[in-house]
Structure formats: C-alpha cells, structure tokens
Amino acid sequence: MTQSRLTHLDMAGHARMVDVSAKPATQRKAVACGEILMASRTLDMIQSGDMPKGDVYATARIAGIMAAKKTADLIPLCHPLSLSSISVDFAAGNDKVVITAVVTTTGATGVEIEALAAVSVAALTLYDMCKAVDRGMQIDNIRLLHKSGGQSGEYNAE
Amino acid sequence: MTQSRLTHLDMAGHARMVDVSAKPATQRKAVACGEILMASRTLDMIQSGDMPKGDVYATARIAGIMAAKKTADLIPLCHPLSLSSISVDFAAGNDKVVITAVVTTTGATGVEIEALAAVSVAALTLYDMCKAVDRGMQIDNIRLLHKSGGQSGEYNAE
Amino acid sequence: MTQSRLTHLDMAGHARMVDVSAKPATQRKAVACGEILMASRTLDMIQSGDMPKGDVYATARIAGIMAAKKTADLIPLCHPLSLSSISVDFAAGNDKVVITAVVTTTGATGVEIEALAAVSVAALTLYDMCKAVDRGMQIDNIRLLHKSGGQSGEYNAE
Amino acid sequence: MTQSRLTHLDMAGHARMVDVSAKPATQRKAVACGEILMASRTLDMIQSGDMPKGDVYATARIAGIMAAKKTADLIPLCHPLSLSSISVDFAAGNDKVVITAVVTTTGATGVEIEALAAVSVAALTLYDMCKAVDRGMQIDNIRLLHKSGGQSGEYNAE
Amino acid sequence: MTQSRLTHLDMAGHARMVDVSAKPATQRKAVACGEILMASRTLDMIQSGDMPKGDVYATARIAGIMAAKKTADLIPLCHPLSLSSISVDFAAGNDKVVITAVVTTTGATGVEIEALAAVSVAALTLYDMCKAVDRGMQIDNIRLLHKSGGQSGEYNAE
C-alpha cells in the first residue's frame, strides 16, 4: 500500500466522502471476523442449555445482516452500496463465540466496513442477550480476514 | 447476579423484547471502552501528521454519538430510550487509539449497549478512515467499565 | 365511540400529528393478529421439512419486533413511543401461519398500530423467505384483538 | 416453480441474504394489492364527508411510497434496490378501500416485497388515521397480482 | 442570554450531547417558519392549476411532519424526544410559499430544531416536486418565531 495520506480528508484536512465515480463496478468480497469472550456458564446457556440455542444465534445473525445493510447510515464517509449477499456465522470456542461475516457486492467500493459492521453488531447483540447473566463479556479481535475485487488487489490477513 | 436463564428468550426459547413496564425510570449511567490497534505509521497520520487531526477524531466521535442514539434500531431486543447525554473520547496509546464512551439516561433500562455501540461504531469509523493505508487494524477489548443506576446495582469492571 | 370526525385531520382537512400533551402516561397494551395463507407444500418446508424451522420463524419474529420499534418512522402521523415490551408468535394452521403480536408501553397513546405493524412485517418476512417456492401466498385478516389502558377503555374484538 | 428448498436458508438452515451477484440487472415490475375493510360510516368520513378526502389518501399514499423505499431496512433478508418508480392508488369499494401498488426497478432482484410493503403500510396508515372512529377495521387479501422481468418469468395471479 | 460558551462542546472543544438529566420534563412548544421563493408560473401550477393542489402541499406536509420525528437522527447532538404534536402549514404569498411548523413536547429539551427541521424538509419537498419546471427556487428566511416552556423562558422573534 502506497497511500501517503488519509483519503477521507481533503487537502485542508476536512472530512469528505471520496469520489469513486471513476472507479468501475466490479465484483467484490470481504470476510471479517471477531469474537466475544464470556464466562463458560454464559456460553453454556447459549449453546447447550435447556433452551433452544437457535434464537440467540438467529437473532444475532439477523442483527448482523441488517447492520451490514445500514453501514452507510452508520459510518459517516462510507458510500452506499447495493449488497449482493451477506452471511454471518457463529462458532463456539473455548469460553468464546467466534463470529464470521462474508459480504459481496458488485460496486465501485469494497465491502470491508460492511463485513466488520456485521461482526460488530452481531457481537453487540450477543452481549445484549446475555448481559443479565454476564456483564464481563468482552468483544475482541475484530479484523478483516480477506478482501478481493478492487484496484488494490487481494488482501489476506496474515 | 442470580439470573438463571437468558431473559431475552421466553419459556419456549423464542426471542422477545422483555417487559420493563414495572421498572421505575431512574437515572442510569454506563461507561464503555475499546481500542483499535494500528500500525504506528497510521497512528502518526491521524495524530501528528501534517494534516489536522481534528476531523478524524471529530468524525469518529459524531459517528459514535449518533450510533448510541440508533442502538434500539440496531440491536433487535433493545428498548428505545431517550438518552440524556453522550460523550465519546479518544486517547492515543502505543500503536493504538483507546475509545471511551459515557452515556446517561433517565429510564427503565440501562444504557450499557448504547455505550458499547458508541465505542464500536467510533472504532469502525476510524477503521474506515484509515483503511486505505492500513488494512491490518484490529478492534479489540470492547467492554463495559462501569454501570450504575438500576436494580442490579453498580457494576465496575475489575 | 363518539368521535364524529377524523382526529388526524385539522378543521381544514389537513393532516397533523394530534396533540397528546394533555393525556397522562398510562400503561397500555395491544394485541393484534393476522395470517398468511400458503400452499401446504410451502408450510411443510417451513414447519416440518428437513431444515430447521427455527430460522424462518426467528427471522420473521425479529423483523416484527424491529418493525414495532420503527412504527413512528413508517406511519406518518403516529407518535413516537418508548415501548415496554414486544412479542411476536407464530402458530401453524391449516395451510396458513397465524401471527400474533403483543405490545405494551407506558405512554400517552395506544400501541395498536405498533402491534399491527409487527404482524404485517412478520407476515411480509415470511412471504419474502418463501416467495421463491410460492408466489400465491396471501396476507389476510390483520386486525386488533385487544386494547387496554387508555381513556377510551378496553377494546376486545368480537 | 421447481425450488425444492427455501433459498433464504443455507444448508445448515441458517438465514442469509442470498447471493445475487451472478444475476443480471434487468427491468422488473411488480403489482400488489390489498384491502382494508371498515364500517360504512368510516368510509363515508374518508370518502364523501364534509372534510376534504385528499389528505387521508395522500397521507397513506406517501406512507406507502416511502415504505417501498425502506423495504430492505424492514425485511431482514431483502436486497437493497434502487427503485425506478413507485405508485400507490386507492379505490373505495363496498365498505372497504382497495389499495394497489406498482413498483419498478432495473436490478438483480424482483420488487414484489417492495410492492407488498407499500400496500401494507398504506393500509396501516389508513387504519391509524381512522382508528379513533373504528377499531374493528381489518386488513385483508394482500397479495401479488403481477410480476415480470426476472429469470423466473412473468407471474400473474389467477 | 448569558451563555458564554457553546454548550455542545466540552472544555476541550469536543462535540458532545449535553447532559439534560437534571432538567425537568416540562411542556414545551416551538414555532418556526420559512419560505420558498419561486416563479409565479410555478406557484400557479401548485396553487391554482388544473391539477388538484392537495397532493403537493399534502406531500410536503407529511415530509415535514416525518422530518420533525427524525430530527435526532439528522442532527448529531440533538436529544431524542417523544413529540406530542406536529403541524405544518402553507400559505401562498407573492411568488412564494410561506411554511409554518408548530411542534410541542413534554420533555427536558426544547423543540426548536424539530420545528426548523420540519420547515426545512417541507421546503425541500416543494423544491423536489417543482424542480422540473423551476430550478431557480430559493429557500429563505428559516427562523424560530416562538419558543416556550423551558428554563430559558419564552422567546418571540422580533
């Protein structure tokens, strides 16, 4: 990467939505992930308790999908995009839930913020649904895993 | 804490917005924080570069404040609340920016999700503004620091 | 009921949001229901197919709950309200799914539109999820079942 | 129609926004209708009373048009689309108002949910404006009349 | 008025949503107005042409009312409020339309921004509806006429 300045600021340092009108619409994909750490008792209540786990993950999944669609309304300088697909998945780990989001579009800008927003809001939704039993949960390690389809080429996290 | 089940699910395990009509409106406060790790070169561009740092933090701050107000629209089972105050602050650390949000309300439910949402969206906004120069940034350690004002008493993270 | 004119129009016939500032905030409840008629094969795919039915109903439930919170943004003359609770339930009938929504608030206006909006949007979500296999579905019989808590007294559909 | 499963669920039964990136953008159209049954006295107040009927229908029409634009924000798995045109019309029948919505787009997915949402929200708006004089109104018979422009060919309700 | 600094900035000059938790909820009212100047031919088309003028004003009125409800989502540091009433009216003048909005609430902050937002968005809607025939329209003179109900006492524009 060779950008020598923040493109979201103009020459005077003022925020702006950068001009993408010269960029062609191409197929783009982004994969982001993150995790929410919780007490093992909390994870048990989501995962293997006496109540169906479906609705906890299903609620967080829908929240993440809807958040990806709201990204341009949440992030001030983000371009509105017509997303082609969104999926959000959960995997229970050791005292944590790992969240992965995949977003694609055919557009002039990438969808990494959309994927990161889906992960973030899915994590916040898990926090909200479990907060009455566990206030010490922590959302961690939200990052971009993969990005492809734009001028800057493919990116894969190390 | 003595909740033995997730209150956001009914007896059949279905998601619902829990009934708070019997809870009195009290003054409530929540403080949340989180951080975004970045290359030192990226932090320099925000912090001490040749361009005014004002607009980067100012943009992320406004995004965080507006996200706190949108929380009930983002998080499916979250109650709408009339927030009394919101502030979002940034402190540059060692290859990271630490974000802190304070939210207060006079209402029937707490504002911890609002504070966590403000931190999350402020972090995503910093990611968005810096992503052209640094795709490896990571959002970390988002957690509740303090909560006061409800039936469950004061909470302070260890 | 003794209203002799539509209160949402002023004396000149112009739409307005009516003044509720003199109405006390009281506990209010509304129950609405509706149904979506579908081919029995479609209902089987939701209900007893080889894929978990959880996510179909869970998705429609979340959509209904979130729609109740968006009611004042959807219905032009509807007052914004801080809802105390929202639940949306589904019962499979004979070639149809019956949807019931219960909404409560402590406020100056009733929540019947919020309950009807939850039912309508839950039904639209079921339509959306099943439309690839059944375009002939029909949303029917959306109505208020019960309303209590305001000046106009309790209402129960016959 | 030969879909053998619900496309909005992945192989594990989890909700997702399906991938339309391989579908070409074509001109698409959907027509939906529905009705709201009401006491004849209520209909008279809208239709031929001493107050201009304009604002009742005009308000419901605007609500329906704006709802079509909000569809992707209301229906969790619905793709955002740039709509080309929206119209909503009303016809007074025998103790009912019949609502028809026509929506067009040039896009990768159909607009039947947008048309159904416009009808549903227009009906809810009529309910809201008349509820002080008639709580027994019923929203009925919301269905797709016509769909054209996608891979699945033209659809006309019988 | 004796404020010696901008209350929406903290001591470090950073934007914040100011704390209103100590302010009592009182009945408040604001009246704002503004005007849109246009060619007399344009005004004729709205006002006395061969097409019903109802829908032009009705559309702008609904847009203004809905904008008042969206104010806290539009204006970053504005507190969310449950509005008690909103009305928007139009008067045709000499080559202009004068727009007046009245908003009331029972709350901890005033509603002047809500009234000004209603006027602004109603004016933008008139512009949008007439722009194909008149691009030289100008929105002018948007100001607060009256404010009552808070600590700062009654305000009336000179």
Next chain:
Amino acid sequence: MTQSRLTHLDMAGHARMVDVSAKPATQRKAVACGEILMASRTLDMIQSGDMPKGDVYATARIAGIMAAKKTADLIPLCHPLSLSSISVDFAAGNDKVVITAVVTTTGATGVEIEALAAVSVAALTLYDMCKAVDRGMQIDNIRLLHKSGGQSGEYNAE
C-alpha cells in the same frame, strides 16, 4: 425548460415517484449553497474563540454529508441513489457562515436535492450547536448553483 406540469403528480393529481427506468445512468453533479446569519458574537465563538473551531464545523459537515445519503428517506418522491462523492464546506462571512455542498453520482436522476439537503442539515446543525447563545439566527438563501450531467443539460444559477 418546457415542462408544462408537475411530473411528481399523475394525471389525477396524485403524488408518485416518477419512472426513471428509461433514463440512462450518467455522471451527474450538483452544487448547492446557503447561509446562516448570526450575531457577530456567535460567529466569533465558532470562528475565533478560545475553543477549537474544528468540532463545530466538523460536526455540521458530517451532518450534511450523512443527510445527503438520507435524502431519499427524507423527501417522499426522491429516488434512492448511490452517491459517488459528497463534500460540504464552510466560509465565514460578514455575520454569517456560507455553506456549500457538492454531490456527484452515476445514476438515472440528478442530485440537486441531495446537495440542497446537505446544505440545509448542515445549517440546522450550526443552529443547534449555537442556539443556547443565539436564538435569532436565520437560515437563508438556500439554492442550486450548478447542475450537470442529465438530459436537461447544464444549469448554472445567474
């Protein structure tokens, strides 16, 4: 300009979102401006006071940019558009701040309403931030300066 009627009304005078499906997507640009008049003491507090002016303009700038993206949600008959760029700038004048917005898109309709909305909401945000010290501010002279890129050719205000 040769339009002889308001295109946003159908033959019966009813509001509709006009059909743009036959219009090609072209690169379009709009520039709008407006001003907010204020006491010189207020302008001093924004401009040259002892507190950083950055956050006042930065907040209004972000509000304007986000409003441009919300235009189709604010203005009932406005088409949703994927904006390519948005910038909002401020210049302090004699007892006023002049606001200029530039918006571009590649789309089937123009972006003049988006540019005017950005100016209007930026002005309302300045009003909101300064209202505690100056209630007599006035928003004035909001108009289109330039428009290019559509069938109707280039427009420049005289």
